[in-house]
Amino acid sequence: MPLLLFLLLLFFTPLIHATAAGEFTFHGFTASNFSLNGLTQITSNGLLLLTNNTKEALGHAFYPAPINFNNSSRLGSATPSFSTTFVFAIVPQYPDVGGHGLAFAITPWKDLPGSMPSQHLGLLSDSDNGNSSNHLIAIELDTVKTIEYNDIDNNHVGIDVNSLISLNSSTVGYYKSMMGDFTKLNLMAGDALQVWINYDADNTRLDVRIAPAKTPKPAAPLVSSTVNLSHVALNEMYVGFSASTGAGSARHYVLGWSFSLDGEAQALDLSRLPSIPKKGNTKKGTSVIVIVGLALAGFSLLLILVLSILFFCHKRRKKFQEVREDWELEYGPHRIPYVELYKATKGFNETNLVGSGGFGRVYKGVMPKSRAEVAIKRISHNSKQGIREFVSEIASMSRLRHRNLVQLLGYCRRQGELLLVYDFMKNGSLDKFLFEGKEPSLSWDQRFKIIKDVAAGLLYLHEGWEQVVIHRDIKASNVLLDDNLGGKLSDFGLARLYDHGSNPKTTHIVGTLGYLAPEFSKTGKATTCTDVFAFGAFLLEVVCGRRPMEFSSGHEDVPGLVELVTEWWEKGRIVEAIDPNMNGSFNVEEAELVLKLGLLCSHPEPTTRPSMRQVAQYLGNTARMPDMPLASLGGSIRFASFDVFSNDFGASFPSTAEVTSDHQSSTPTNSH
Ligand SMILES: *[C@@H]1O[C@H](CO)[C@@H](O)[C@H](O)[C@H]1NC(C)=O
Ligand SMILES: *[C@@H]1O[C@H](CO)[C@@H](O)[C@H](O)[C@H]1NC(C)=O
Ligand SMILES: *[C@@H]1O[C@H](CO)[C@@H](O)[C@H](O)[C@H]1NC(C)=O
Ligand SMILES: *[C@@H]1O[C@H](CO)[C@@H](O)[C@H](O)[C@H]1NC(C)=O
Ligand SMILES: *[C@@H]1O[C@H](CO)[C@@H](O)[C@H](O)[C@H]1NC(C)=O
Ligand SMILES: *[C@@H]1O[C@H](CO)[C@@H](O)[C@H](O)[C@H]1NC(C)=O
Ligand SMILES: *[C@@H]1O[C@H](CO)[C@@H](O)[C@H](O)[C@H]1NC(C)=O
Numbered sequence: 001m002p003l004l005l006f007l008l009l010l011f012f013t014p015l016i017h018a019t020a021a022g023e024f025t026f027h028g029f030t031a032s033n034f035s036l037n038g039l040t041q042i043t044s045n046g047l048l049l050l051t052n053n054t055k056e057a058l059g060h061a062f063y064p065a066p067i068n069f070n071n072s073s074r075l076g077s078a079t080p081s082f083s084t085t086f087v088f089a090i091v092p093q094y095p096d097v098g099g100h101g102l103a104f105a106i107t108p109w110k111d112l113p114g115s116m117p118s119q120h121l122g123l124l125s126d127s128d129n130g131n132s133s134n135h136l137i138a139i140e141l142d143t144v145k146t147i148e149y150n151d152i153d154n155n156h157v158g159i160d161v162n163s164l165i166s167l168n169s170s171t172v173g174y175y176k177s178m179m180g181d182f183t184k185l186n187l188m189a190g191d192a193l194q195v196w197i198n199y200d201a202d203n204t205r206l207d208v209r210i211a212p213a214k215t216p217k218p219a220a221p222l223v224s225s226t227v228n229l230s231h232v233a234l235n236e237m238y239v240g241f242s243a244s245t246g247a248g249s250a251r252h253y254v255l256g257w258s259f260s261l262d263g264e265a266q267a268l269d270l271s272r273l274p275s276i277p278k279k280g281n282t283k284k285g286t287s288v289i290v291i292v293g294l295a296l297a298g299f300s301l302l303l304i305l306v307l308s309i310l311f312f313c314h315k316r317r318k319k320f321q322e323v324r325e326d327w328e329l330e331y332g333p334h335r336i337p338y339v340e341l342y343k344a345t346k347g348f349n350e351t352n353l354v355g356s357g358g359f360g361r362v363y364k365g366v367m368p369k370s371r372a373e374v375a376i377k378r379i380s381h382n383s384k385q386g387i388r389e390f391v392s393e394i395a396s397m398s399r400l401r402h403r404n405l406v407q408l409l410g411y412c413r414r415q416g417e418l419l420l421v422y423d424f425m426k427n428g429s430l431d432k433f434l435f436e437g438k439e440p441s442l443s444w445d446q447r448f449k450i451i452k453d454v455a456a457g458l459l460y461l462h463e464g465w466e467q468v469v470i471h472r473d474i475k476a477s478n479v480l481l482d483d484n485l486g487g488k489l490s491d492f493g494l495a496r497l498y499d500h501g502s503n504p505k506t507t508h509i510v511g512t513l514g515y516l517a518p519e520f521s522k523t524g525k526a527t528t529c530t531d532v533f534a535f536g537a538f539l540l541e542v543v544c545g546r547r548p549m550e551f552s553s554g555h556e557d558v559p560g561l562v563e564l565v566t567e568w569w570e571k572g573r574i575v576e577a578i579d580p581n582m583n584g585s586f587n588v589e590e591a592e593l594v595l596k597l598g599l600l601c602s603h604p605e606p607t608t609r610p611s612m613r614q615v616a617q618y619l620g621n622t623a624r625m626p627d628m629p630l631a632s633l634g635g636s637i638r639f640a641s642f643d644v645f646s647n648d649f650g651a652s653f654p655s656t657a658e659v660t661s662d663h664q665s666s667t668p669t670n671s672h
Helices: 002-021 286-297 299-319 326-334 338-344 387-397 430-435 444-464 494-498 518-523 528-544 561-570 588-601 612-619 630-646
Strands: 023-027 035-038 048-051 058-062 082-092 101-107 137-142 156-161 168-171 173-177 180-184 193-200 205-212 223-226 236-244 250-261 353-357 360-366 373-380 408-414 417-423 479-481 487-489 508-511 657-660
Touching: 048 058, 048 236, 082 101, 082 236, 101 250, 137 193, 137 205, 156 205, 156 223, 168 223, 173 205, 236 250, 326 408, 338 360, 338 373, 338 408, 338 417, 387 408, 430 479, 430 528, 444 479, 444 487, 444 528, 444 588, 444 612, 518 528, 528 561, 528 588, 528 612, 561 588, 588 612
Parallel strands: none
Antiparallel strands: 023 250, 035 058, 048 250, 058 236, 082 193, 082 250, 101 137, 101 236, 137 156, 156 168, 173 180, 193 205, 205 223, 353 360, 360 373, 373 417, 408 417, 479 487, 508 657
16 A cells, blocks of 8 residues: 555656646745755745845755756747746845845756855856856846956846846846836935846747836846757756855845746736835934923923033033034935944944054944944044045945955044045955965965956946046055955045145145056056056065065165066076065966066056956956066166155155156155
8 A cells, every 4th residue: 555655756746846846926025944054044024035135155946856948848849938937025235335246047056156246146166157058048137247257237137048148138128018118226325126037938038127016027137148048058957046145245035036937927916915124213302202201200300401411412412423514415324423433443442443544544333223343433634625525436436345455434524524434344454464474375376366366356447337447556564354255346536635725836646655657656646557567566576575665764766676686587587586485385377477477467558557347357368468578677777766755755755655747856755
């Protein structure tokens, strides 16, 4: 008898499996039995939460049974058509600063082995991107513009086949009618949005639509592609979701999902979907009750209370007073109340002080509500003019997002003081590792990765954003290292603060000696070329483990790093310039490439320097660096380095220095 039952089961199970696997609907995921991976969890009210606010992480959730994508085993001869719809929401940790996004995926592997977070969306990695043995079909809802993958913006839907470079993509929105009438949507608004994906096997056409939940399915698709999935799908495929976070984070939710092979997916009943937790908190009411109670208890008592509250509020307001002007209203989301920063740093306690650089003191803090670790930079600033322009830049910079930039989360303004809030980086700045010898010395691979990271971050500033952002102060101490020793550029654009409102006759140049391009000290104009020059100096210091200029107390000529490297090169022993702390274990070709690239970037003639895009290509080995005629070049580099740095500015400049551009006098100021 049990044997018979067993045989019956064996016989019928595949059948039940096949019909059940081709079609399903979930309103909430409490009883779903999905394969979860990474950060994914099912919340108590049934939401599928792919990622919480953990950074640089991913989450997967796949329907547990494979779907049969081979039609020939059933009737026809090709991949079947399919249709699916789901409702999702992305709730960023900070307004406009999200994770990387969410994707619907069809793949042969439930756990997507080797997949990476951040720009890879938990789907692929750098090594397998574009490989046809991925057998991956994905619809990405991407909230970060990744230049390497030709992303069009930081709010798009894309159709991906085996690669994160989309076949077709579009800014998120929907067409209300076939005639056009496009309405834009924001993926990161935290609202529930519904997606419909239809694949028509006869016409090999994949259509994607998106609309706010409770809006009917749009008439026209937002993006479509012609792709024969028979060439991509294997016989058995898993369907589900992937999401990732990067330097910024977000909660990625799926509320409900329905899928069907060969037929329209069952419509979702939106009233049965679990709800997304509300943002913010509501703590009113209790204080009202207290006051009413006290009023009943006695008018005099109330009077005393009110007076003391007024007194307390007055004191408190003075303590936490901020400067706010009408024009700042539009930057609302990026303005952080001083009181929160005060709490985060235990009142800017000395024990929270983690550094004091050229621009002011830096405190570590933990934000009271989100418990996020932040670095708070306190900058004293006296000039009234220019602050408006600067704050507008700050606000637009907090929309800059790249994994190789330290995320600016917001700002706060007080009398004579500006506070900038950044993501906190545990490992601190690169210069500590390179020059102070406190930390273990970095290996060649670590250095090369940091170099490529910084190049990617700078390329994004120069080309990836709607406007060109000049960093103005690239150097090892402005490169911070994350938990995995990945490099992130910080302080971009900060030098600008000292540009605004300064006397036009004595244009102040802000930057750091040894990194200032020769034309910059003449014209005082920062360009992408002056950034590339500083990047060249940075390359040399990372490889050589020395600062670009070692300053001595006297006025004698101390050779700069550019000169030293050029000299070794002339002798045909460029490798001798490499940091001895690596004990000779490095990749000679890579190190030589970086040194030569450092010299090319440090070329005195701005037009000879490569662009950051070219730099990234040389480093990524996708383009060959032009051969430099050393004979002509070496001399001019040396001349330039002497001309600009050694003779005029012999004094000691430990960090950010302010110098006047007319070469008559130099004012060594190390603190602002
Ligand atoms: C996110 O979830 C993981 C595991 O599910 C947990 O360990 C971690 O503490 C959570 N982080 C946050 C910021 O909620
Ligand atoms: C959940 O899915 C797994 C994998 O398909 C299966 O082995 C298991 O029996 C399922 N459990 C339940 C309770 O459905
Ligand atoms: C699909 O299934 C049929 C029958 O089971 C099999 O012969 C065929 O090779 C399969 N197609 C592919 C692409 O594997
Ligand atoms: C796939 O099989 C279904 C029946 O199961 C059939 O209606 C459909 O036309 C087939 N599709 C193709 C492309 O062969
Ligand atoms: C594609 O992936 C397969 C399997 O992982 C691997 O053998 C092959 O070398 C990869 N092809 C390329 C071009 O990387
Ligand atoms: C898609 O590719 C399969 C396998 O090569 C082929 O049999 C089928 O006819 C193609 N479909 C269309 C519509 O071209
Ligand atoms: C991209 O999708 C749009 C909207 O469906 C469509 O009009 C366009 O032709 C598609 N482009 C490509 C290259 O498939």
